[in-house]
Amino acid sequence: MTLWRWLLLLAVVAALAAFGWHWVAEDPGYVLVKLRGYTVESTVVAAVLAVIVIVALINALWRMARWPFGALSRRHRRSSRQRLTAGLLALMEGRNGDAERDLQRAARLDSLRGPALLAAAEAASRRGEQSRALETLDEAAQIAPQAARVLRARFLRREGRAAEALALLAPEADSGSLTPGGWREFALAAVATSDFRRARQALDPLQKNAVVGPRAYAALESQVLVGSLLAAPDAASLNSLWSQLPKTQRRVSTAVDAYARRAAGFGMMLPAMDEVESALRREWSSQLVGTYGSLSGDDEGRLRRVEGWLDAHPNDASLLLTLGRMCVRIKLWGKARKYLERALALEPSSAIWEALGDVYVGDGDNVQAQRCYRNALALARGEAAQLAPHELRGPLDTRPVAIEERSEHGVPRLRE
Template identity: 25%
Template sequence: MWRALAFLALLALAAFGAVWIADRPGTVTVVWNGYQIGTSLAVALVGVIAAAIVLGVLWAIVRGVIGLPEALVRGSAERRRAKGLSALSRGMVAVGSGDPLAARRFAGDAERLLGTEPLTLLLKAQAAQISGDRDAAESAFQRMVDDPETRVLGLRGLFVEARRREDETAARAYATEAARLAPSVTWANEALLEAQSADGDWAAALETIERRSSLGLIDKATARRQRAVLLTAIAGEREAGEPELAAERILQAVKLAPDLVPAACIAGRLLARRGDVKKAARIVEAAWKANPHPDLAKVYLGLRPGDSVRDRLARAEVLAKLSVWDPESRLALGQAALDARDYKRAREAVKPLLTDRPTARACLMMAAIEEAEHGAASGQAREWLARAARAPRDRVWIADGIATETWAPVSPVTGRLDAFTWREPPNTLAAAPAVEPEAESTAPALVPAATRPSAPVPGSVAPSASALSSASASAPVATGPGTPVPVPTVLPAKAASAKTAGADPVSAGMAAAALPPGSADRAVRRMG
């Protein structure tokens, strides 16, 4: 639009000039070398304009002839660059699609056509990576490091290659240099934080987190959580030798992350040690509401070392009210009731956990209750112990495939900060299936010889044949290299009129051996 308006304006100006000259006629006379040439003003102007146009055309022709070689060279370079950019683009596509042959071919074409441009070196390095040629990849990345424009990118590539060959020293050096050259590079800051955390250099790790937070590389919530984890690590190391410094650090951690279980546990112990029981209780209760945990229950129940078992039971009831439906509340209450010898209350607390796939801790709790009330020879206690061996595993601290009962600030595998989470193991075992009564049979039962005692043990009762046959018929015999295969022994089966209740294949033999005298032939009842 603006061009059209400008053209119309120039056209109007030319028309106005022509009219103005026509209204003011005149003559132009040129005297040169004895000749006199005269013409009108309009014709003279037309001649001047025509001469200017001719001279301009001649000058353009001369310039074109003079600049022809340069134009040819420039055109060839542009075509070469266009081909190089096309090869570079196709090479990137080949790298993304995982085609090493095409990637290497296009990388060679791009390097031949474009030279040592940053993207060309990057394509060459990536083509070598997907081809498995680590030496060529490192060579390309090293060439990038030598160029100031691509130094950080080259350090990134060398860092990745060092990690692949498990050279943590070199990887740390590359990350440190990259963080020095470009403080806002995310990967270098993360790698530096992992290295500092793995070394236990908590002060340097705190500085790194502060820098990342100030640069906006992590959000505020993540920064607060990571600071709390590092402060908890410092307090954990100083808890025994420097309790005052540990208390200062752990209170900062609790303020940053009130739901961090290890921080609340350490804070509870330190505050209780110096007599501030109320503050310790508030901290533990706040963490318990967010994340019920057995360590929190242990700290909470032991805030006053001189409390009686009834006082501890009252504290357990407070925890149970804070998180009514959580299994940890019931287990803590059951343990406190067991310590107080209130077996009825202990059973009532644990009973809801037994309805659907009770975990190992719930089974062990029931076994402890039965043993405390009825003695170590209780068949039900042994039954619960057997069920605990096959029950689903309870939650533990898990990080990078490592499961442990003790929390740690960093992963022992990768050095990642705040890696441990409290959850069930991924390979949780299924609960022991309910055992139905066995069908009547008149056929002889085969029992492995290894399960048949060669001689009665003094002071013990030999298991009955029905218990042995039930155990052998249900439980497989483990064999392996170096393990002798037991020879089956034929025992007479029960008569058809004698009905035998089914027993748990794992615990039948154990329970039969623990039965009181005179009841060896009684069937073992499975607790549900």
């Protein structure tokens, strides 16, 4: 397509040149110049060409005359660019003293002054020279005020003065003029000060501007949502916050988990169960399964539902622990022991040993219960368990349960 455009343009230029030549050939015009007894006669075309040539010659002579005087400035520019390059490389290599020296020298060139001073301030901060870093930022703020403000907020946050960093960026955040990097610093400072309302304010700009990668954004979003939900002072505030969150944020598994736990703390068991069940229907999460098991209420009815999940996730230790805890609450000691021993065979943990201890207490075997509790305490301390699962009731089948494979239509596949 570009080639055809060039060909069309050349054809148009050729046609205009042809018509122009014929128009000039019919009447080339006449120019007469008299100066101090000298007379010059010419056509208009020749006079225009002569003027163009004279201007070009004057320009060339002027450049030649200026060349010696510009040699020093060219050397200064070349040297400054080299120092900027060397300073940035030294900064990346951790040679912060060399970096600061080279970058300060590079800042003598006006066109490089802004970025060189910002990088020099970073080098000074890495050396622990905070006062010098802030002084350098004051100079950089005269050229690049927004970048200097963001970098100053970063320095304050690194020093543990997140509240000052948040106050520094808040005016621009409220007006919506904050730079992408500023939104990141604003969010981190808000999280550090537990100002989760401000942190939620930064999530949308961070996502739109792709300031961080998908994984880093997901981690930050999860941290902000969990902190916001757990900080809700009462049930009304929690429900109001949850209803105001966008649909995509209400589907984050960690946010659902935080909401369910906080709602359960306020006695709202049914809303907590509904949110967890909806989330598990969308996407399986061992964390949410554990949370679901910790919720109390109608354990007999929920037990059948959770046992149905076992068909699709037979090797999930969290699911087995949840089943064991629910069986303990309704005093199904034999079934609880089967689930918990299976969970220990797959993935031993302090919580599973503790739940198994509750089983033996309910079954009247205090000796075994004490052994289980000792194991739970040992694992919680990071020590080795003193009792193996098979020592409780004999050898256990520790082979993973085979997961049934199904097609996209739900039809079981035959194994080869």
